[in-house]
Amino acid sequence: MRIGALGQATGVDPETIRYYERIGLLPAPVRRANGYRAYGPAHLERLAFIRHCRALDMPLADVQRLLRLLDHPLDDCQDVDRLIDTHLAHVQGKLQSLQTLARQLEQLRGRCHGQHATAECGILHELVAAAQGESCVCHVDGRASDWAMPTAPHPRIHKIKRVLSPE
Amino acid sequence: MRIGALGQATGVDPETIRYYERIGLLPAPVRRANGYRAYGPAHLERLAFIRHCRALDMPLADVQRLLRLLDHPLDDCQDVDRLIDTHLAHVQGKLQSLQTLARQLEQLRGRCHGQHATAECGILHELVAAAQGESCVCHVDGRASDWAMPTAPHPRIHKIKRVLSPE
DNA sequence: TCTTGACCCCGGAGTGGCTACAGGGTTTTT
DNA sequence: AAAAACCCTGTAGCCACTCCGGGGTCAAGA
Numbered sequence: 001m002r003i004g005a006l007g008q009a010t011g012v013d014p015e016t017i018r019y020y021e022r023i024g025l026l027p028a029p030v031r032r033a034n035g036y037r038a039y040g041p042a043h044l045e046r047l048a049f050i051r052h053c054r055a056l057d058m059p060l061a062d063v064q065r066l067l068r069l070l071d072h073p074l075d076d077c078q079d080v081d082r083l084i085d086t087h088l089a090h091v092q093g094k095l096q097s098l099q100t101l102a103r104q105l106e107q108l109r110g111r112c113h114g115q116h117a118t119a120e121c122g123i124l125h126e127l128v129a130a131a132q133g134e135s136c137v138c139h140v141d142g143r144a145s146d147w148a149m150p151t152a153p154h155p156r157i158h159k160i161k162r163v164l165s166p167e
Numbered sequence: 168m169r170i171g172a173l174g175q176a177t178g179v180d181p182e183t184i185r186y187y188e189r190i191g192l193l194p195a196p197v198r199r200a201n202g203y204r205a206y207g208p209a210h211l212e213r214l215a216f217i218r219h220c221r222a223l224d225m226p227l228a229d230v231q232r233l234l235r236l237l238d239h240p241l242d243d244c245q246d247v248d249r250l251i252d253t254h255l256a257h258v259q260g261k262l263q264s265l266q267t268l269a270r271q272l273e274q275l276r277g278r279c280h281g282q283h284a285t286a287e288c289g290i291l292h293e294l295v296a297a298a299q300g301e302s303c304v305c306h307v308d309g310r311a312s313d314w315a316m317p318t319a320p321h322p323r324i325h326k327i328k329r330v331l332s333p334e
Numbered sequence: 335t336c337t338t339g340a341c342c343c344c345g346g347a348g349t350g351g352c353t354a355c356a357g358g359g360t361t362t363t364t
Numbered sequence: 365a366a367a368a369a370c371c372c373t374g375t376a377g378c379c380a381c382t383c384c385g386g387g388g389t390c391a392a393g394a
Contacts, residue, residue: 002341002342003341003342003343004340004341004342013381013382014341014342015381015382015383016380016381016382018343018344019380019381019382023380034342034343034388034389034390035342035343035344035388035389036341036342036343036389037342037343045295045298048298049294049295049298051298052294052297052298053294054380056268056271056272056275057268059379059380060379060380061379066291066294069285069291070285070291070295072285073284073285073286074284074285074286075284075285076283076284076285077279077283077284077285077287077288077290077291079285080279080285080288080290080291081276081279081290084272084275084276084279084290085276087272088269088272088273088276091265091268091269091272092269094265095262095265095266095269098258098261098262098265099262101223101224101258102255102258102259102262104223105223105251105254105255105258106255108223108251109248109251109252109255112244112247112248112251118236118237118239118240118242118243118244118246118247121244121247123244123247123248123251124233124236124237124244124247127216127219127220127233128212128216128237169370169371170370170371170372171369171370171371180352180353181370181371182352182353182354183351183352183353185372185373186351186352186353190351201359201360201361201371201372202359202360202371202372202373203360203370203371203372204371204372221351226350226351227350227351228350335394336393336394337392337393337394338391338392338393338394339390339391339392339393340389340390340391340392341388341389341390341391342387342388342389342390343386343387343388343389344385344386344387344388345384345385345386346383346384346385347382347383347384347385348381348382348383348384349379349380349381349382349383350378350379351378352377352378353376353377353378354375354376354377354378355374355375355376355377356373356374356375356376357372357373357374358371358372358373359370359371359372359373360369360370360371360372361368361369361370361371362367362368362369362370363366363367363368363369364365364366364367364368
């Protein structure tokens, strides 16, 4: 089958299929005389597997590792366990902070009803107040969620000695 | 204050601050004779605001819009409402699919205990079976979640006429 | 026969929100 | 004086695609 048919069969965009090939996730198929890719059932199966893992939000690197384990059926299965465990922990952590986040946004949303100028908007006021460290509906307990924080408090460990000296 | 002090005060990496300046989110400060950026309290406030919005997982484009609304206090506040509403809906949708995903992963994890070769691993078996369209703990109801799907079934609307013809 | 239009190819750039250099200069501390 | 810490610019990398331009191929319809 050609790339379009494979895409149809698996629900994957042909461009994504080519991308998977480029990064070495899907083996390059043979080519027909005209240069078109010719896929067989093995490709279909493999791509469906990738797709399913992606549906479980696994990063492609993890999918790659699972595929390698599949190709070597005698290896220890603990690697699979660990991979799933790690991924699950990751997902659960994300879930937790997302729940907190949704609560915060709901409360924030409750600050404003009706039409008035932004100068009187409870939402903006709240956001500004929070930014200035005052209490905020978003941070009832006084600390911010770490959801989607660009980088949790300075993961980069370049030793900071100098104390903050306001200019 | 210099960029490092501002970063300390807000918990933002100096490189991120420069990035915000580059994309026009944070106004460029004056420079000292040596070329160093010199920030004042207004910058601190603005950056803290950005940071707080980011903690609520808002995309920078939304933060940009909120900042503009803040700068024009006479505008209608409905824009703020809509922005928050949209964002909240987005977050809630994500939350739902993440919950489904976590359940699926938990069930998948339950398929494998103990040490054996990957050939006998219940997790891998399950994933392969699912990929082949068979019933799967992950997809009890027979349909896949759409969480993190690269692209929900072909959003691209290039009309497909030719029928799938297995090679 | 010609044209249309669906399909295929490739390479490269763009997305968001940073992060990580490289390669230099300046300031402060030891 | 030397070392460490800080600052600058500019560029490239990350993830998982997505989109685009510019072209080739192939079957069906007028």
